[in-house]
Amino acid sequence: xxxxxxxxxxxxxxxxxxxxxxxxxxxxxxxxxxxxxxxxxxxxxxxxxxxxxxxxxxxxxxxxxxxxxxxxxxxxxxxxxxxxxxxxxxxxxxxxxxxxxxxxxxxxxxxxxxxxxxxxxxxxxxxxxxxxxxxxxxxxxxxxxxxxxxxxxxxxxxxxxxxxxxxxxxxxxxxxxxxxxxxxxxxxxxxxxxxxxxxxxxxxxxxxxxxxxxxxxxxxxxxxxxxxxxxxxxxxxxxxxxxxxxxxxxxxx
Amino acid sequence: xxxxxxxxxxxxxxxxxxxxxxxxxxxxxxxxxxxxxxxxxxxxxxxxxxxxxxxxxxxxxxxxxxxxxxxxxxxxxxxxxxxxxxxxxxxxxxxxxxxxxxxxxxxxxxxxxxxxxxxxxxxxxxxxxxxxxxxxxxxxxxxxxxxxxxxxxxxxxxxxxxxxxxxxxxxxxxxxxxxxxxxxxxxxxxxxxxxxxxxxxxxxxxxxxxxxxxxxxxxxxxxxxxxxxxxxxxxxxxxxxxxxxxxxxxxxxxxxxxxxxxxxxxxxxxxxxxxxxxxxxxxxxxx
Numbered sequence: 001x002x003x004x005x006x007x008x009x010x011x012x013x014x015x016x017x018x019x020x021x022x023x024x025x026x027x028x029x030x031x032x033x034x035x036x037x038x039x040x041x042x043x044x045x046x047x048x049x050x051x052x053x054x055x056x057x058x059x060x061x062x063x064x065x066x067x068x069x070x071x072x073x074x075x076x077x078x079x080x081x082x083x084x085x086x087x088x089x090x091x092x093x094x095x096x097x098x099x100x101x102x103x104x105x106x107x108x109x110x111x112x113x114x115x116x117x118x119x120x121x122x123x124x125x126x127x128x129x130x131x132x133x134x135x136x137x138x139x140x141x142x143x144x145x146x147x148x149x150x151x152x153x154x155x156x157x158x159x160x161x162x163x164x165x166x167x168x169x170x171x172x173x174x175x176x177x178x179x180x181x182x183x184x185x186x187x188x189x190x191x192x193x194x195x196x197x198x199x200x201x202x203x204x205x206x207x208x209x210x211x212x213x214x215x216x217x218x219x220x221x222x223x224x225x226x227x228x229x230x231x232x233x234x235x236x237x238x239x240x241x242x243x244x245x246x247x248x249x250x251x252x253x
Numbered sequence: 254x255x256x257x258x259x260x261x262x263x264x265x266x267x268x269x270x271x272x273x274x275x276x277x278x279x280x281x282x283x284x285x286x287x288x289x290x291x292x293x294x295x296x297x298x299x300x301x302x303x304x305x306x307x308x309x310x311x312x313x314x315x316x317x318x319x320x321x322x323x324x325x326x327x328x329x330x331x332x333x334x335x336x337x338x339x340x341x342x343x344x345x346x347x348x349x350x351x352x353x354x355x356x357x358x359x360x361x362x363x364x365x366x367x368x369x370x371x372x373x374x375x376x377x378x379x380x381x382x383x384x385x386x387x388x389x390x391x392x393x394x395x396x397x398x399x400x401x402x403x404x405x406x407x408x409x410x411x412x413x414x415x416x417x418x419x420x421x422x423x424x425x426x427x428x429x430x431x432x433x434x435x436x437x438x439x440x441x442x443x444x445x446x447x448x449x450x451x452x453x454x455x456x457x458x459x460x461x462x463x464x465x466x467x468x469x470x471x472x473x474x475x476x477x478x479x480x481x482x483x484x485x486x487x488x489x490x491x492x493x494x495x496x497x498x499x500x501x502x503x504x505x506x507x508x509x510x511x512x513x514x515x516x517x518x519x520x521x522x523x524x525x526x527x528x529x530x531x532x533x534x535x536x537x538x539x540x
Binding site: 051052053071072073075076077079081083084085086087096097100101128129130144145148149150154 | 437440441445462536540
């Protein structure tokens with residue numbers, strides 16, 4: 001079975017904290033899933049379990065029919081703090097996966113140039129990553145996973161540290177990348193508007209459980225050519241936003 | 254701020270961008286900031302020298318306790334040309350420098366791998382940690398007699414003493430660097446397909462490099478401060494030997510000369526290591 005399948009997943013940490021409580025979820029391939037919830041609801045634990053960084057206490061997670069037990073090149077992660085390698089420049093960060101896999105330097109370079117142009121970083125290929133702004137560093141983080149062979153991209157609150165304008169610009173970039181690369185994406189967010197705008201599958205979590213699984217259509221509106229501002233100021237979007245806000249608040253109470 | 258008019262050297266007026274002035278101001282401010290610390294450093298040394306000169310010239314302190322700067326300068330010229338205790342100043346300097354540098358390289362070759370192993374393997378850490386914490390606080394002078402008994406009075410003993418003093422800071426800094434590598438960086442590499450050995454080579458070691466370099470800098474300083482103790486052991490050349498010999502004859506001018514030469518060499522080496530650190534790990538403190 002292709003795509004992501006989570007069956008009766010429970011994760012309990014050694015200090016007895018129950019982070020995930022019997023989760024079940026199926027996401028088709030090439031879906032764009034956003035996991036939304038308040039801080040501490042288990043979103044990051046879910047991402048880390050799918051990434052293979054955390055082991056399941058019981059239950060299982062599988063991707064494209066393979067049970068996940070450790071990190072793998074089929075699932076690449078973009079971190080909130082970027083996790084770039086400062087001893088490498090922008091181009092070297094992006095070609096890191098290729099270098100690890102032993103791909104020829106010339107092929108690596110060609111692929112890197114293509115990715116750099118795609119994310120709009122071709123004029124800073126030789127820059128040090130620590131000289132870049134937060135938004136550009138996050139673009140390098142996204143470019144780095146694009147250059148890998150990962151079929152699924154996992155993004156842990158990638159835009160949380162960016163200002164509103166940069167965040168929206170990055171959301172549009174991510175949608176473009178998703179559309180053109182046709183990879184499966186799972187993104188963790190606590191931003192309701194971001195979740196609604198990006199998701200084909202919107203999962204609302206609370207207290208380690210999946211509370212709701214929606215399939216909003218705002219992503220399709222963007223694909224049809226409507227502008228981001230138009231979509232986010234639409235009355236239906238606002239109704240959805242308020243409903244989700246109340247759900248999350250009710251869960252926290 | 255509107256774009257102002259300025260008078261050009263040939264007497265004509267032209268309008269310049271307001272941003273031109275703010276850019277100029279920022280550049281001048283940067284230049285000032287960069288030289289600010291150099292300026293205060295130079296002032297500090299000059300003031301210390303001036304106090305030294307004033308105190309000695311006014312006779313506030315007897316010459317035996319603190320010779321005047323010009324007397325020390327004359328001794329420098331004399332020792333540089335005629336030598337002291339059957340060796341020239343250069344011979345004393347190179348003897349000490351050689352001992353410290355050999356000890357430093359040996360400590361790097363042994364200490365960095367031990368620090369890496371301790372940082373990546375709990376069992377190895379458990380084995381070495383108590384040994385390290387046991388010998389580290391012991392002053393070199395305390396185990397010097399043991400080294401003489403075990404290794405004799407030759408160069409090996411002197412270098413070993415300095416080596417043992419330098420080793421601990423290097424191991425501890427390396428261990429700290431390895432242990433504090435960002436988890437998200439490690440996870441990022443693993444999710445991009447890194448094996449355990451690739452993770453160590455391509456992520457852990459580069460991440461730990463700034464700490465390793467700082468450990469080497471600290472170790473070098475400790476090594477210099479152990480030099481005098483090391484050259485107690487039947488030395489015939491060396492700056493520490495020169496200082497001790499002069500002290501026995503109450504030649505404080507030569508004692509101060511020796512101290513200042515050690516300080517200047519240590520300072521020069523520290524500047525070199527700082528430059529190396531800036532070149533190898535320019536991101537340190539910035540990312």
